[in-house]
Every structure is written in C-alpha cells, then in structure tokens.
Amino acid sequence: VKRNVLAFIFLLIGLSSSVPDISAQETSDPVLQALQLSDGVAFDLDGQLLEEVWKQAIPISDFTQQEPVEGAEPSERTEVRVLFDNDNLYIGAMIYDDPEGILANQLERDASLGSDDRFMWILDTFRDGRTGYFFEINAAGLMGDGLMGGGGRGGGRGGFGG
Known part of the structure; x- marks a missing residue:
C-alpha cells in the first residue's frame, strides 16, 4: 500500500x-x-x-x-x-x-474539524488536566485554535466537542 x-x-x-x-x-x-x-x-x-x-x-x-x-x-x-x-x-x-483514505473536507478557518482527519494538540498551561489551549490542523492545511474548558469543551469556537 x-x-x-x-x-x-x-x-x-x-x-x-x-x-x-x-x-x-x-x-x-x-x-x-x-x-x-x-x-x-x-x-x-x-x-x-x-x-x-x-x-x-x-x-x-x-x-x-x-x-x-x-x-x-x-x-x-x-x-x-x-x-x-x-x-x-x-x-x-x-x-x-x-x-x-485521507479526509479533509473542511475549508473554513476555525470551523469544526471533527469529521476530518486532523492533528490536534493541547497545551495544559494551567497544569490542571482540564483546561488549556488547543491547536489543530487538517490534511488540507486548515487550522483552528481556542481555549479548552473543563470537560473537554472548546471555548474558542462554537460546536467544538474535542
């Protein structure tokens, strides 16, 4: 393959x-x-x-x-x-x-990339294991970022569910 x-x-x-x-x-x-x-x-x-x-x-x-x-x-x-x-x-x-097999359909910055293949990382700058800053990119180069709140919810943009 x-x-x-x-x-x-x-x-x-x-x-x-x-x-x-x-x-x-x-x-x-x-x-x-x-x-x-x-x-x-x-x-x-x-x-x-x-x-x-x-x-x-x-x-x-x-x-x-x-x-x-x-x-x-x-x-x-x-x-x-x-x-x-x-x-x-x-x-x-x-x-x-x-x-x-690569999925990269989303083309709008800060849109939910949940249905695309993506690379995402979270910086736990508060060192509490619950909140931090997240960054992500899909295979088409579309990027997103925001603040991750308690319970895995993103506060940087609506509809982010991790």
Whole structure:
C-alpha cells in the first residue's frame, strides 16, 4: 500500500515558558522530552523535518485514538517531535496515511474539524488536566485554535466537542 507522509510544522511564539522542567517531575505518566535548541541554531520551517535538529529530538509515537474508538490503537503511525528555544515552541509531526483514505473536507478557518482527519494538540498551561489551549490542523492545511474548558469543551469556537 502506497503511503503518503504528511509533515506539519507549527511555530508557537512566546510559549517556551509553558514547557515544564521535566527532569524535576516524578510521575508514571508518559513524559514528553522536548529538545532545547542552542542559541543560534537555525533551520527551515518548510514542513520537511529533514534538518539534523529534528533527528536529534526524541519522537513520540505511543498515541491512542480519540475517534472512532477512544483509547484504541491508532490505525496509522504518527511521530511527533518537539523543540523549543527561548522564545518559541516548535512541533513537527510525521503523519503516515494512505492517500486514498485521507479526509479533509473542511475549508473554513476555525470551523469544526471533527469529521476530518486532523492533528490536534493541547497545551495544559494551567497544569490542571482540564483546561488549556488547543491547536489543530487538517490534511488540507486548515487550522483552528481556542481555549479548552473543563470537560473537554472548546471555548474558542462554537460546536467544538474535542
């Protein structure tokens, strides 16, 4: 089966202060190991993830589904790498999928992407496990963002149900 690799890189300005000191945490929960960039490290934000800096970052790949079966093994492989510097947080995702099965019908910014294949992440900046800022993108490049309220409801736009 022919596989298509979709690469998305997202630049989030001013969020490096929300990256916790993971070495100080004692937890059995999965831990994200973001790679801190040295001063002066430059790379292209071109969606390719080909630079050495991306190869140095430890990939996250032990994801579970949200839909159609919450908690189930994913139907396709995804690898996410996270980098940060003094001012920015960079998230690079390699999403492997059969091109024939990709759903990307929504074309309106901040519209619900619930029926599309999408990559979504939430920054729990309040560290309460209930609220945070969410960001998402579908395979057509349509983006959405907002504030995630308690109970998994998005406050950034109407109709978001996670």
